[in-house]
Amino acid sequence: MARQPGLGERLGYTAEALADVNRRGVRLLEQLREEAGGRPPIIIAGCIGPRGDGYQVGETMTPEDARRYHSLQAEVFAETAADLVSALTMTYAEEAIGIVRAAQAAGIPAAVSFDAETDGAAAYFMINCAHPTHFADVLEVGAPSLERIRGLRANASTMSHAELDEAEELDAGDPVDLAQRYAELRQRLPNLNVVGGCCGTDHRHIREICRVWSSPRY
Numbered sequence: 001m002a003r004q005p006g007l008g009e010r011l012g013y014t015a016e017a018l019a020d021v022n023r024r025g026v027r028l029l030e031q032l033r034e035e036a037g038g039r040p041p042i043i044i045a046g047c048i049g050p051r052g053d054g055y056q057v058g059e060t061m062t063p064e065d066a067r068r069y070h071s072l073q074a075e076v077f078a079e080t081a082a083d084l085v086s087a088l089t090m091t092y093a094e095e096a097i098g099i100v101r102a103a104q105a106a107g108i109p110a111a112v113s114f115d116a117e118t119d120g121a122a123a124y125f126m127i128n129c130a131h132p133t134h135f136a137d138v139l140e141v142g143a144p145s146l147e148r149i150r151g152l153r154a155n156a157s158t159m160s161h162a163e164l165d166e167a168e169e170l171d172a173g174d175p176v177d178l179a180q181r182y183a184e185l186r187q188r189l190p191n192l193n194v195v196g197g198c199c200g201t202d203h204r205h206i207r208e209i210c211r212v213w214s215s216p217r218y
Helices: 015-038 063-078 093-106 132-137 144-147 161-166 177-186 203-213
Strands: 045-048 085-086 120-126 147-156 194-196
Touching: 015 045, 015 063, 045 063, 063 085, 063 093, 085 093, 120 144, 132 177, 144 147, 147 177, 161 203, 177 203
Parallel strands: 045 085, 120 147, 147 194
Antiparallel strands: none
16 A cells, blocks of 8 residues: 555554555565466455445545545556556445546556446456345346456355444354355356455355355356
């Protein structure tokens, strides 16, 4: 992260120190990619988080304010070996729009949504930080927009965001059930090829997701 005034400075980081954290993170992933030798192919995504709380909307920005705010981080990632930036846990559209515009100006692809406001600049849509039971019912089978959803990083828990925000411990949910729901969503999302986990997930969930993903049945 090049700098996030509301977060980094409160932790005592200078703008350059925050930029260095991002550069070193990408370098670590470069090393892992080199060690893998291209099998399997590894794409490096520079993650950009929200300015405020990822579970509830607080103070908001206009798309232009968000572009300026996130542009430094996008520029840092564009100077590294990162293949794209990925905006996670966005709570309102204007901030996500600003991130896509910042990435577009920096010359690096972005994974988020809101094509109409960014002239289709987003590389693809991604759903994250919600359990499949929270959104599966709104994914209309056959809708053209579903072809643009290529990423899924769901929460482990079926608890609402409000409940999770008040929880003192992360709820790991049911790894086997979550993986099965991923498999079912795969039938609705023809171009889904980026999968992982968000809040509450760990190696157990990823193992089960990989298991169903590699099954000939799906």
